[in-house]
Amino acid sequence: MKIGYLQTNPIFSEKEQNFNEIEKLTANLKADLIVLPELFATGYTFISKEEAVSLAENTNGITSQFLLKIAKNTGAVIVGGFVEKEGNKIYNSAMLVSNKGVIGTYRKIHLYYKEKLWFSPGNKPLKVFKVNGVNVGIMICFDWIFPETARTLALLGAEIIAHPANLVLPYCQKAMVTRSLENRIYAITANRIGQEKRGNDDFKFTGGSQITSYDGSILSTAPLDQIFIEFVEIDQNLVRDKKLNDYNDLFRDRKKEFYLV
Numbered sequence: 636m637k638i639g640y641l642q643t644n645p646i647f648s649e650k651e652q653n654f655n656e657i658e659k660l661t662a663n664l665k666a667d668l669i670v671l672p673e674l675f676a677t678g679y680t681f682i683s684k685e686e687a688v689s690l691a692e693n694t695n696g697i698t699s700q701f702l703l704k705i706a707k708n709t710g711a712v713i714v715g716g717f718v719e720k721e722g723n724k725i726y727n728s729a730m731l732v733s734n735k736g737v738i739g740t741y742r743k744i745h746l747y748y749k750e751k752l753w754f755s756p757g758n759k760p761l762k763v764f765k766v767n768g769v770n771v772g773i774m775i776c777f778d779w780i781f782p783e784t785a786r787t788l789a790l791l792g793a794e795i796i797a798h799p800a801n802l803v804l805p806y807c808q809k810a811m812v813t814r815s816l817e818n819r820i821y822a823i824t825a826n827r828i829g830q831e832k833r834g835n836d837d838f839k840f841t842g843g844s845q846i847t848s849y850d851g852s853i854l855s856t857a858p859l860d861q862i863f864i865e866f867v868e869i870d871q872n873l874v875r876d877k878k879l880n881d882y883n884d885l886f887r888d889r890k891k892e893f894y895l896v
């Protein structure tokens with residue numbers, strides 16, 4: 636199957652412009668799975684909860700309609716980040732959308748820095764979605780630093796982790812090689828580029844989106860500072876078996892009795 640990512644440079648609060656950029660980048664694309672960055676339509680650096688709420692949507696909003704259009708144009712299932720509103724709470728979420736509509740959402744459970752001022756932490760269990768015969772798990776950006784997130788998705792049967800991101804620290808790209816290797820899964824980290832100077836914060840996003848493989852290889856690496864899209868062919872059957880050799884199986888060899896969970 637053909638999987639990949641778009642590395643974009645969202646303009647803060649300009650949803651239509653950000654949609655147009657993605658529509659241009661995907662104009663001639665046919666794929667099976669596309670991952671977009673965290674908060675790809677709104678930007679990241681909010682200065683108040685009110686501002687974040689003003690950009691929030693449910694799964695019937697313009698962002699879901701836009702992703703449905705891209706899913707129809709490309710034939711792909713798409714994962715992209717958005718501000719999700721439910722009642723008086725908002726979440727840093729990602730939605731999974733096929734050409735038939737929204738399949739589900741994931742709400743980021745490990746919030747980074749001032750995200751804690753606007754977003755509620757995710758309140759839904761980590762989940763694996765079966766799409767076009769492949770098991771896709773979703774985690775968002777800072778979730779990477781808690782290895783339990785990727786491990787739980789892998790134990791739930793994820794074959795590919797879709798990982799929308801707005802990375803500002805320089806560590807994740809190296810760590811995702813290990814997340815893939817230790818869980819024997821593919822992972823797609825779709826990061827953004829550019830800078831957002833708002834309020835007291837000045838974030839430079841690190842680009843370097845990547846696709847990592849079950850054997851620790853890196854199948855795609857994006858530049859640090861350019862809009863970029865890349866797709867690779869993978870065989871999801873290669874990650875169903877967790878055997879390293881005749882004696883070692885990464886999941887069966889776990890020694891849960893020695894671990895603090």
Ligand code: ACM
Pocket residue numbers: 673746747775776777778800801802803804
């Ligand atoms: C982050 O979690 N967006 C740093």
